[in-house]
Amino acid sequence: MKTAITPTRAENFSEWYQNLIVAADLAENAPVRGCMTIKPYGWAIWELMRDEMDKRIKASGVQNANFPLLIPIEFFNKEAEHVAGFAKEAAVVTHYRLKMIDGKLQPDPESKLTEPYIIRPTSETIIGEAMSRWVQSYRDLPLKLNQWVNVMRWEMRPRMFLRTSEFNWQEGHNVFATHEEANEDARKMHKMYGDYMRDVLAISCVMGEKTPEERFAGADHTYTVEQIMQDGKALQAGTSHDLGQHFAKSFGIQYLGTDGKLTHAWTTSWGTSTRMMGGLIMTHSDDDGLVLPPAVAPHQVVIIPITRGDENISAMNEYIAKLEQELRNHNIRVLVDNSDMRSADKMWKWIKRGVPLRVEVGAREMDDGVVTMTRRDLGKSSRETVAIKDFSETVSHRLDSMQHDMLAAVQERNKKMIHDVANLDELDSALANGEIGFFRIKYTETQNERFDALMEKYKITRRCLDDKDPTFVFVAKSY
RNA sequence: CGGGGCGUAGCUCAGUCUGGUAGAGUACUUGCUUUGGGAGCAAGGUGUCGAAGGUUCGAAUCCUUUCGCCCCGACCA
Numbered sequence: 001m002k003t004a005i006t007p008t009r010a011e012n013f014s015e016w017y018q019n020l021i022v023a024a025d026l027a028e029n030a031p032v033r034g035c036m037t038i039k040p041y042g043w044a045i046w047e048l049m050r051d052e053m054d055k056r057i058k059a060s061g062v063q064n065a066n067f068p069l070l071i072p073i074e075f076f077n078k079e080a081e082h083v084a085g086f087a088k089e090a091a092v093v094t095h096y097r098l099k100m101i102d103g104k105l106q107p108d109p110e111s112k113l114t115e116p117y118i119i120r121p122t123s124e125t126i127i128g129e130a131m132s133r134w135v136q137s138y139r140d141l142p143l144k145l146n147q148w149v150n151v152m153r154w155e156m157r158p159r160m161f162l163r164t165s166e167f168n169w170q171e172g173h174n175v176f177a178t179h180e181e182a183n184e185d186a187r188k189m190h191k192m193y194g195d196y197m198r199d200v201l202a203i204s205c206v207m208g209e210k211t212p213e214e215r216f217a218g219a220d221h222t223y224t225v226e227q228i229m230q231d232g233k234a235l236q237a238g239t240s241h242d243l244g245q246h247f248a249k250s251f252g253i254q255y256l257g258t259d260g261k262l263t264h265a266w267t268t269s270w271g272t273s274t275r276m277m278g279g280l281i282m283t284h285s286d287d288d289g290l291v292l293p294p295a296v297a298p299h300q301v302v303i304i305p306i307t308r309g310d311e312n313i314s315a316m317n318e319y320i321a322k323l324e325q326e327l328r329n330h331n332i333r334v335l336v337d338n339s340d341m342r343s344a345d346k347m348w349k350w351i352k353r354g355v356p357l358r359v360e361v362g363a364r365e366m367d368d369g370v371v372t373m374t375r376r377d378l379g380k381s382s383r384e385t386v387a388i389k390d391f392s393e394t395v396s397h398r399l400d401s402m403q404h405d406m407l408a409a410v411q412e413r414n415k416k417m418i419h420d421v422a423n424l425d426e427l428d429s430a431l432a433n434g435e436i437g438f439f440r441i442k443y444t445e446t447q448n449e450r451f452d453a454l455m456e457k458y459k460i461t462r463r464c465l466d467d468k469d470p471t472f473v474f475v476a477k478s479y
Numbered sequence: 480c481g482g483g484g485c486g487u488a489g490c491u492c493a494g495u496c497u498g499g500u501a502g503a504g505u506a507c508u509u510g511c512u513u514u515g516g517g518a519g520c521a522a523g524g525u526g527u528c529g530a531a532g533g534u535u536c537g538a539a540u541c542c543u544u545u546c547g548c549c550c551c552g553a554c555c556a
Contacts, residue, residue, distance in 0.1 A: 002517075033548085088554070122556090156480085156554055163555065171556095216556095224556095236556065273556045288516095306515055348517050360515065372515080380516070459552095479555095 003287035004352050013231040014159075017282060021160050023352045024290040026277075034158035034165030038274070041353060044298035046168070046277060050148065052200050052295070053170060053272060056192055062144040062172055067126050069149070070117035075125040078250040085217020086121045089154040091165075093117040119152040124218065124243070124269055127173045128251035135265055138177055138257050142185075146172040161278030162235070162479050169273035175253060175265045179244070182266035183221065186242040189270040190223035193238035201276065202293040202407040203227055203283050204414055205237065206438060206474055208464030220244035226463045226474065228417045229282040232436025234463045234478040237279050240270035278479070284377075284406060290354030291377050293406050294399040299335040301327060301395055302355045303371075306343050306362030319366050323359070323391055330392045332399070351376065356402050357395060377402055377409075418474075424450055427475070431458045436477075440466060443473040 005023055009016050021027055026042030029035075038046065058064070070093060076083055097111035120126065127145065135143055152166045172189065176182040190207065197203045210222040219241035227235045247253065248264040257263050284291040294300050303320055307313065320336055327334040335355075337346050343360075350358055360372040371391065375382040375398060386394045417437030421427045424446075427439055431454070443465060445451070455461060459477055466472040 004517080029548090085555090151556090153555070157550095157552085167556070169556065239556065271556060275556050304515095308514060342514055342518080344514070344517055347515085351516080362515065364515080374516095 004289050004348060005287055008287040009230060016287070017278075018160065020281060020285055020289055020352075024354060026281075026290070027160050029160065032165075034155055036160045036164050038168075041298065042277070045280075045292065045296055046274060048296040048298065049200070049276060049280075050170070053196060054148070056196060057146050057170065057172065060144075060188065060192060061142075062146045062174070064147060065145050066147050066149065067120075067123050067130070069120055071120050071123070071126045073116050073118055075129060076118055078125065079218050079246055081246070082124065082218040086153070089156075090121060091119040091152050091154055093119065120149070121151055121153045122269075122271070123147065123149075123151075123171055124173065124247055124267075125251070128247045128253060128267070131173075131175055131265075131267070132252045132254075135175055135253050135255050138255050141177045141255055141265065142174060142181065144172070144174045146170055159278075159479070161274055161281070163275070167273050167275065169271050171269060171271040174268045174270075175248070176267070177255060177257070177263070177265060179242075179266050182244075182268050183242045186221060186223055186240045186268045186270065189268070190225065190238075190240040193225045193240065193270075193272060196272075197225060197227070197237065197276075198407060200293070200295045201280055201283075202295070202403055202410060203237075203279065204407065204411045206234075206414075206418070206464065206466075208467045208474065209470065210239075210464050211443065211462045211473060214462055214464075216241045218243060218246045220246070224464045226438075226476075227279045227283060228414050228438060228476075229279070229479070230413070231282075232417055232438075232477070234438065234474075234476040235275070235279045235282070236463075236478065237276050238270075238272040241268060243267045243269060283410060285354065288379075289352030291406070292354035292356060294356045294403045297354065297356050298333065299350075299355050300332050300399055301334040301357045301359055302350045303334065303336045303359045303361060304343055304346050304350070305336070305338065306360055308363075316361065316363075316366060320361055323361070323371065323388065326392045327395060330396060332392070332395060357398055373398070375402055377406055424454065428454060431460070438463065438474045438476045440472050440474055443471055446473055446475065 005016055005020050007015050024041070025039055026045070027036045027038045030037045094113055094116045095107035095111045096113060097108040098105050099108035131143065135141060148168070148170045150166055150168050155163050155165050158164050174185050176185060194205055194207050197205050206226040206228065208224065210224050215222045216239065221242040223240045224236055225238040227237045229235055245264045245266055247267050253265045253267065254262050255265055280296070281290060284293065303323060305316055305320060307316070324334055324336050337350070339346065347358060354376060356376050358374045358376070365371050370385045370387050373384055373386050374380065419430060419435065419437060419439050421430060421439050421441050427441060430439065446462060460475050461478055463474040463476050463478065466474060
């Protein structure tokens with residue numbers, strides 16, 4: 001059978017992924033190294049993801065703000081571990097003016113900045129500086145801020161959505177009076193991310209704390225949401241950090257307590273990015289293209305008129321317009337594809353773009369007062385005839401079921417992707433046999449040189465400790 | 480930054496070894512016939528051959544320099 005995307009997942013997973021992004025019209029490589037242009041359809045998905053996340057962030061008492069893109073180099077220098085973590089991938093702004101020299105436009109040597117700026121790879125430092133002024137009294141705490149911005153990390157090996165030099169994200173930064181509150185907050189946002197992935201993206205994740213080896217630069221504790229892709233590799237989709245007093249001390253974030261003493265505060269930071277879209281794609285899609293959970297589908301329903309040129313077009317338009325309006329009235333995102341294309345081409349177009357429900361309306365349907373409807377996740381076998389009197393109700397049901405079934409399918413697959421191993425012998429032989437997925441093993445089993453050798457040999461890493469029993473660690477290959 | 484590869488039509492690439500003045504497929508436009516899971520025929524437009532310099536009567540092709548990109552590592556949301 002012919003598939004819309006070649007190669008298939010089985011043939012070459014990463015090439016399938018790249019080609020799907022192009023076929024679904026989500027994004028393309030930009031003429032800037034390591035950067036991508038997110039196209040309107042891809043951005044529409046991101047906006048839905050973002051809006052839902054933003055709602056949840058605000059519901060947890062966080063306010064949005066916006067800090068500068070450029071960070072003075074000395075800010076960066078204040079937190080030693082942080083510098084070590086990001087110095088290797090910083091884009092630096094050194095001049096403020098261009099000049100035509102020898103017929104070529106280039107930075108004017110005269111305009112060299114005495115203090116260069118770094119394009120933010122993350123904003124702990126510049127937000128820390130502001131917090132040091134905004135936090136004076138225990139009454140100013142907790143202070144909870146978030147921003148939706150783009151950041152830049154000069155990545156060595158970019159891949160669309162998964163790792164681009166510039167990416168869009170939200171970064172939350174909270175300050176508390178006590179360590180207990182800060183740690184609780186980091187865990188709370190961690191849980192919020194897990195709930196979001198499950199309820200909105202229909203992805204169940206492996207949740208847990210990063211081991212010290214994998215922790216964020218400058219954090220005491222890092223909590224991560226790890227997704228399992230169809231090829232068994234891990235994707236870190238959201239992290240939440242308990243930063244202890246590292247940044248509070250580096251930036252002088254102090255408050256005067258009820259006891260009259262000046263005390264350093266405790267901070268957290270937490271983020272999710274457009275990488276989630278990569279996870280969404282690699283989790284749900286198939287060899288015919290994208291499959292979107294209804295919650296983040298720009299068009300939940302596409303209505304395709306089937307015309308042969310001999311039917312009454314205006315009657316059909318009227319028939320379809322009613323259906324369209326009915327769905328709109330029920331807040332269902334619907335698109336009528338009246339474009340001048342052959343109907344078979346339209347169908348493939350929307351299959352590739354992952355529209356949850358395709359509705360076909362032709363002369364046959366009009367005569368019978370019905371529509372033909374097909375679910376994207378189940379394909380042709382789910383094709384059904386729906387009477388128009390039950391239309392919006394059936395559509396709502398199918399969308400709900402699809403959202404639910406997609407999650408169930410991922411949960412089912414994840415079960416098969418997570419393997420318990422008792423020791424390094426078992427881990428070694430499982431990997432040698434080409435088993436893919438996550439391996440759950442006692443953390444103490446990994447504290448030795450033999451495990452280091454296995455990491456090297458199979459390109460695996462510790463993903464996180466198991467939230468349900470932190471003496472166990474999940475090990476996997478990752479993106 | 481190490482190891483490999485590639486820059487030629489919107490896209491994918493052939494042509495380079497052996498120098499002779501630009502090709503294919505696809506996409507696009509138009510027309511006719513088609514149309515319920517990717518249609519067929521016909522006609523049509525498309526290039527500073529990555530850039531600069533050199534050799535030559537003549538360079539996509541040979542030489543030198545340079546820029547950029549992709550893949551595999553090290554790094555990461």
